[in-house]
Amino acid sequence: MIRTILIDDEPLARDIVKYYLSEHKEIEIIAECCDGFEGLKAITQHKPDLIFLDIQMPKISGFEMLELVEDKPAVIFTTAFDEFAIKAFEVNAVDYLLKPIDKSRFDLAMQKLPLRLNQKESTDAVLDAVAMSSAQSNRVVVKKDGIIKIIPVADINYLEADDDYVKLSTTEGAFYKNKTMAFFEQTLDAGQFIRIHRSYIINLAQVTKIELKEKDSYVVLLKSDIWLPVSKTGYAKLKTALGL
Numbered sequence: 001m002i003r004t005i006l007i008d009d010e011p012l013a014r015d016i017v018k019y020y021l022s023e024h025k026e027i028e029i030i031a032e033c034c035d036g037f038e039g040l041k042a043i044t045q046h047k048p049d050l051i052f053l054d055i056q057m058p059k060i061s062g063f064e065m066l067e068l069v070e071d072k073p074a075v076i077f078t079t080a081f082d083e084f085a086i087k088a089f090e091v092n093a094v095d096y097l098l099k100p101i102d103k104s105r106f107d108l109a110m111q112k113l114p115l116r117l118n119q120k121e122s123t124d125a126v127l128d129a130v131a132m133s134s135a136q137s138n139r140v141v142v143k144k145d146g147i148i149k150i151i152p153v154a155d156i157n158y159l160e161a162d163d164d165y166v167k168l169s170t171t172e173g174a175f176y177k178n179k180t181m182a183f184f185e186q187t188l189d190a191g192q193f194i195r196i197h198r199s200y201i202i203n204l205a206q207v208t209k210i211e212l213k214e215k216d217s218y219v220v221l222l223k224s225d226i227w228l229p230v231s232k233t234g235y236a237k238l239k240t241a242l243g244l
Contacts, residue, residue: 001026002113004027004049004052005030005031005039006032006033007034007036008078013101020103035058036059036060037060037148039065043073047071048073049117050116051075053075062077063127065141067127076116077095077097078096078097078098139152140175140177142168149175151168155170156168157169157202157223158222159200161198162176164178184201196228196234196235197230197231197234204241210238
């Protein structure tokens with residue numbers, strides 16, 4: 001049996017998927033969820049083999065929810081209109097169903113399911129691609145002590161490399177995201193965030209002072225009273241950004 005969870009804020013959409021799945025006796029529906037918060041909790045609790053995941057949902061999107069899942073199940077996304085996502089799915093071979101879901105298209109997705117169950121790594125490629133879109137780049141969703149937190153990027157003072165994670169320093173404290181510095185350098189607004197060092201990206205609005213520490217070595221002071229090192233390359237970027 002393929003243990004499956006349906007995550008969609010529209011009851012009718014879940015009912016349609018359940019109806020189509022009734023012909024597939026190998027599928028066992030173990031939970032239904034109406035938003036990403038419930039979905040994350042159910043996935044953590046039940047550890048399903050497969051989820052049907054809506055993209056556009058209240059509070060957090062299906063993509064943002066999936067980023068917080070540590071051991072990702074196979075995913076068949078459902079969407080009403082996200083053209084950017086559709087392109088990403090086609091490139092990365094992750095399946096999706098366009099609403100209203102057509103029965104023949106649904107059956108085709110199910111025919112491909114055995115392959116999808118062993119192709120989970122492509123989901124990460126989709127999440128990285130979608131994060132590049134403007135709709136996803138104005139906030140960061142994290143999980144701390146079991147609580148989901150949505151952080152507007154404007155509230156980030158600086159980012160710091162920390163082993164396999166990136167630490168986000170904000171006005172409300174520190175949060176960790178299982179991403180790379182290169183990922184944030186590519187996704188954050190280059191006019192607002194500058195990588196000043198291999199280990200640091202700063203919010204330009206937080207800069208209060210730049211000082212020469214020693215020959216060709218600079219440090220920057222942020223409004224949060226934090227001094228950070230600036231590399232030679234980072235100093236050049238900082239000068240250009242500040243018009244110096």
